[in-house]
Amino acid sequence: MPTAKNDCFMPRENISIIGFPMDLGSGRRGVDMGPSALRIANLERRLRNLGYKVEDLGDIKIKIMEKQRVGDPKLRYLNEVLKTSLTLARTVEKVLDKGNFPLCIGGDHSMAIGTIAGIAAHCKKNKKSLGVIWIDAHADMNTHETTPSGNIHGMPLAASMGLGHPSLVNFYGIKPKLKPEHCALIGIRSVDIEERKNIRKLNPAVYTMSDVDKLGIHRVISRVLKQFRQQVDHIHVSFDVDSVDPSIAPGVGTPVKGGLNYREAHLLMETIAECGCMSSLEVAEVNPILDVHNTSAVFAAELIASSMGQRIL
Template sequence: MGNSVASKHVDIIGFPMDLGADRRGVDMGPSALRIANIQTRLEDLGYKVTDLGDIFIKNQERQVIKNPRLKYLDEIVKTCEVLARRVEKSLSAGRFPLCLGGDHSMAIGSISGIAAHCKKNNLEMGLIWIDAHADMNTDETTPSGNIHGMSVAALLGLGNNSLTNLYGFSPKIKPENTILIGLRSVDRLERELIKKSGVEVYTMTEIDRKGINFIINKVLKNLKQKVQHIHVSFDIDSIDPTIAPGVGTPVSGGLSYREAHLLMETIAECGCMSSLEVAEVNPIIDTKNRTAELTAELIASSLGLRIL
């Protein structure tokens, strides 16, 4: 598998982005995760960790919205390109990029960098997207104009050209190598796009019926046969808000504490994850940094922390 976690050198990249969402505060996600000792937790697992700091993003007060259907498009595109370059550089140095968000528009940047790396090295890329939302809107279907709800669509090549062609090529991912897990809040027009797109979807209903263990094992088994680089994009709102209250857009009925850990532990056991990002941690609406603490635990789980 590509340069998966075997590289044992993790690059932390902070992306304090809150322009893709309506509710403020997710720009403090990277700081909250550092306060939750993410670096020490990984060093305790035997990783060498380099914190590359945060990418600079102009805040909302310093900008105007030019298009209400694509809010803050220019700054999101500009900063996502910086992130793409940084992620690609990390991978080409044989390291494991861990991106800390920020809202989920971050994925347009991080995954563009991964896709570029895979292209150059002739690797097939698979995406496991863990989220309460599908993020499959375009500027035509969006009810809000928030770009964090367009990330998957943009990466598949659907929607506005500035987003789809970010980093100079499109699409970044193939629908048959894209798996969405944990969905429970989907917009009406978005539903049509999901069905047409051909991505694989496991809603919370299916997780309730079949169990997270069955689903993630099946997903990993299938992906491992087709791809050499697996990227996991983890939106913390996939977890139930009773456990993870500090997220950008909470939706009740999410993954339980144990389901989230089992999911990440199973990914770790597979040894096939080559990059990871966590999005939407919002300390402003959190309780005593609880959500960031949980997120840091889950990152550790995905990188090999075991109970025994």
């Protein structure tokens, strides 16, 4: 098992923003406007104010739902998800190869199929091990056999760890892209009945909201970061805004009551920043249609800033 080197976790001063306006993986329209909402929330300016050089690479082109065929009802819009995820994976890999920090903004959480694939390819070339911190109300560990909806945004984590339909598992030519022991889920509180079997089979570390209540968010993330710094060379943070309670962020793809509160969310991201060990970040499921005056996108942009070093003092 590799031991992380300090230079692997040096923060990159150049950030590349990649928009992924995807709603095909979701059962609800609107998340395709998430990247625009985050830009309107002055995401780039917030990062520049922290001293970063920021390059916005724009949005990856995705055909709208009205121009698509659903296809297999257990893998809805699979062809377009795979096609656009390929572009995303190549873009993320290229950004990392240049030594820049990829910040991917979505879009539904099916985007993780492409982001994790691109990161895994970069890590494989550079003989690094990948760790993923998955912050979400949902485990996203369904497969085509267990899904109750057929929505692919509920499958990316299982597929990345080698469980699911071959087209997702073998995507980008790397299988598995992530070892279960190098994955930690935080904030989980909504899991499908059959999905639980997949979680038990792969057995990643899972910290439900009950665990957060009992242990405290600082202890949870500190435990995860301590483990990862000893085991992996690249830490990717995948943040679904529905991990936060809908009273704070109502404009998300799949809101679930009982999530992280305002300070828990910020402390979580501030602790990650203090570690200095995050090498890539994605933020998913901002849905402006369900939002109020773009407050959820503003909150998400603030969280991104916290993860990149913004502090009260």
